[in-house]
Amino acid sequence: MNVLNVVGVAFFTLVLCWRIHRLIRAREGVQAIAMTIAIGALTLSPLLLNRTFGRLADGITVVGFSRVAGYALIVLGVAAMAVTFFYGPTESSRQRRAGFEAIPLVVAVVGLSLAMTVTPRALRTAALNALTVREVGLAVFFVVAGGYLVFGLADCVFSVTQLMPFSRGYLTRSLRLIAAGMAGVSVGSLLQVVFIVVNLLHVASLPPVLTVSRIVMIVGVLLFIAGICYPGVRGLVVSARYRNLHRRNYRRLGPLWRELTGALPGIVLPVDRRGWRTDVHLVYQRRVVEIRDVLVQLSPMLPDDFGSLGADLDVAVLRAAIAVYREAGGATGETRMVLPPEGNTVDDDAAPLLLLSDQVAAASPATVPSA
Secondary structure (H helix, E strand, O other): OOHHHHHHHHHHHHHHHHHHHHHHHHOOOHHHHHHHHHHHHHHHHHHHHOHHHHHHHHHHOOOOHHHHHHHHHHHHHHHHHHHHHOOOOOHHHHHHHHHHHHHHHHHHHHHHHHHHHHOOHHHOOOOOOOOHHHOHHHHHHHHHHHHHHHHHHHHHHHHHHHHHHHOOOHHHHHHHHHHHHHHHHHHHHHHHHHHHHHHHOOOOOOHHHHHHHHHHHHHHHHHHHHHHHHHHHHHHHHHHHHHHHHHHHHHHOHHHHHHHHHHOHHHOOOOOOOOHHHOHHHHHHHHHHHHHHHHHHHHHHOOOOOOOOOHHHHHHHHHHHHHHHHHHOOOOOOOOOOOOOOOOOHHHHHHHHHHHHHHHHHOOOOOOOOO
16 A cells, blocks of 8 residues: 555545544434445545555455446445435435435445356456446446436435525635536436447447546536535635734734823733733724723723724824823723724724824824823
8 A cells, every 4th residue: 555545544544534533423314324425435545446445455355346336436426425415304204315315325236246246356456447347246336326427416406496596695706516427427427328228239339428528527526625624725715815804904903002001001901821922813802991991991091983083183183182081090081992893893993093103103203201
């Protein structure tokens, strides 16, 4: 077994263990179990169909075992995906669907096993082409596998299209990619079945059909993987974008934060856990909260139209309020919200503070007398 196979087995083991851990903790239903089975089956099947690992498996068991097991796992994975994508309103409907999928699954696995049994040992691991397809056992094997893929993936595509009206934005795009990928593999499997049947019946020999079938299936697999990965990749991109935005805004708030906390250092929140500086979102939110706290303390000395007086005047009024606060030793009246946000997110909360901080950065340094 080469390094790639070792990495694949390790990855499969980690993913499967993670899914089992999630199942045990969350006590999830049939849909989650089906997803776990699909992940395991579709991850392990390429390893069994790999030439190096297949020879090892056939050496331990019988010739052809790896091919039967590999395709059986693909069939199992498709059946599990059909249950995963099934649009059912209740858990009982999904359980009934799982029972329905078990019938063609068992038939397909039995058909694969019988077809491989009647295939000569010398051809059990042979590649599919215009010559080997004339062997009935091998032809039936690929017809059963391809036929189930056509049936199962078409069913999955239908279920995914039923989910699309309830999705929005990137989820819709992800479902479209998944549906297109499964449709591509289904069409490729259908072309492969056509190639086998016309060759087996001596109607015609169409090698280009098999080539087109393989290309269509490869494209379908790539589209399916892209659809599965798209939400996660998009989440990473959005997360990185927000992390960079908060890092920039954290720095932009620096002039205002230093102006305010330099006069009122007691308002700085204590650090009560290790590693908080590595979380840019946390330090950004802390800075916004600290600035807000100081502005509330200064609010009795700030006019109601503070923030709309003009850049120079806003900064002058703010510094005058700081001086009054320090001389009085605290707030001199009833406090209120200053520069109220227009939304509920931390970015909405920080928006007016960023403008004020830019004004403070552009103004001349403060000359506030010491208290």
